[in-house]
Amino acid sequence: MGLLIAKLKVFPFPLRLLLFLGIPLLAWLPWVGLGGVLFGQDYLWLPLYALLLLWLWQWGSGFAAYGLDSSWTCRAGILWGLGIGAGGLFLLFGLEGALGWLSWKPVEGGSLLGYGLLGLGVGLAVALVEELLFRGWLVQEMALDYGWTRALWGSSFLFALAHFLKPPAEVLVTWPQFPGLWLMGLLLAQAKAWNQNKLGLSLGLHAGWVWGVTWVNNLAWIEYTGRAPAWLTGIGNNPLAGLMGLLFLGGTFLVLKGLAGGRS
Structure with missing residues (x-):
């Protein structure tokens, strides 16, 4: 994970932003189908928020x-x-x-x-x-x-x-x-x-x-x-x-x- 983040940090900001947001969004996609069935559409944002928090923690090595x-x-x-x-x-x-x-x-x-x-x-x-x-x-x-x-x-x-x-x-x-x-x-x-x-x-x-x-x-x-x-x-x-x-x-x-x- 650290090696991936180090590689992402060298890109210019527009590409860095797209990649930073794209990775947790891709990880969230399986939850869209599974979570919608189990918990309903209103709760789909919960795993996305959790993934974003985890990704932010990893990127900065803590909050x-x-x-x-x-x-x-x-x-x-x-x-x-x-x-x-x-x-x-x-x-x-x-x-x-x-x-x-x-x-x-x-x-x-x-x-x-x-x-x-x-x-x-x-x-x-x-x-x-x-x-x-x-x-x-x-x-x-x-x-x-x-x-x-x-x-x-x-x-x-x-x-x-x-x-x-x-x-x-x-x-x-x-x-x-x-x-x-x-x-x-x-x-x-x-x-x-x-x-x-x-x-x-x-x-x-x-x-x-x-x-x-x-x-x-x-x-x-x-x-x-x-x-x-x-x-x-x-x-x-x-x-x-x-x-x-x-x-x-x-x-x-x-x-x-x-x-x-x-x-x-």
């Missing part, structure tokens, strides 16, 4: 190479990111509720806790893979060939683009989400730099956003009133895919920049 380790800086970053990500998202919902753009629906206490824990688990799982891949491996590999600035913008562009690997009909409906996803990628990359190049803060932020959105959606906790257009509150009920979401990401950037400045 510490990408900035994910057991240091206090990294662990504290995860906790701060979870709080700022999920807390900020609920502040956004609260503001839109106060403006009459959405309403809160009653939920049972047991469901609230159960779906909250489920959302946290989903958020951490999604953020772990995507942050290791995009803010870990991809930024480092692009920086080797193009430098840090181009790697920052390019990896964020590819992060946004990866969310549109879906049928063309869905792409046509959801394409306005692209600027928000690109801005999210830029913010998460900058968060890694603010966290002493550790992945904790960006992982926590990402997990916090997915946690909040998953929690609210699974509970059907909020309902948009239609008093504000979707381009303002979020295309496809995605709170980060509208003008308010862009302003929210900009506000998060300023808060994190202030905190980073205060620690320096």
Whole structure:
């Protein structure tokens, strides 16, 4: 395995990227048929995520190479990111509720806790893979060939683009989400730099956003009133895919920049 990786690392970035992604995808193909029969189509992404994590571990000889380790800086970053990500998202919902753009629906206490824990688990799982891949491996590999600035913008562009690997009909409906996803990628990359190049803060932020959105959606906790257009509150009920979401990401950037400045 080490010899294969050493050979792959000498290729230019575009070919390196195709080979890096192609190998786990080829290993995943047998699961598409077997897993679909045994577990259903909804769970096919689980073995793919596991294969990606294993491949990332092998490529970097551990996750510490990408900035994910057991240091206090990294662990504290995860906790701060979870709080700022999920807390900020609920502040956004609260503001839109106060403006009459959405309403809160009653939920049972047991469901609230159960779906909250489920959302946290989903958020951490999604953020772990995507942050290791995009803010870990991809930024480092692009920086080797193009430098840090181009790697920052390019990896964020590819992060946004990866969310549109879906049928063309869905792409046509959801394409306005692209600027928000690109801005999210830029913010998460900058968060890694603010966290002493550790992945904790960006992982926590990402997990916090997915946690909040998953929690609210699974509970059907909020309902948009239609008093504000979707381009303002979020295309496809995605709170980060509208003008308010862009302003929210900009506000998060300023808060994190202030905190980073205060620690320096």
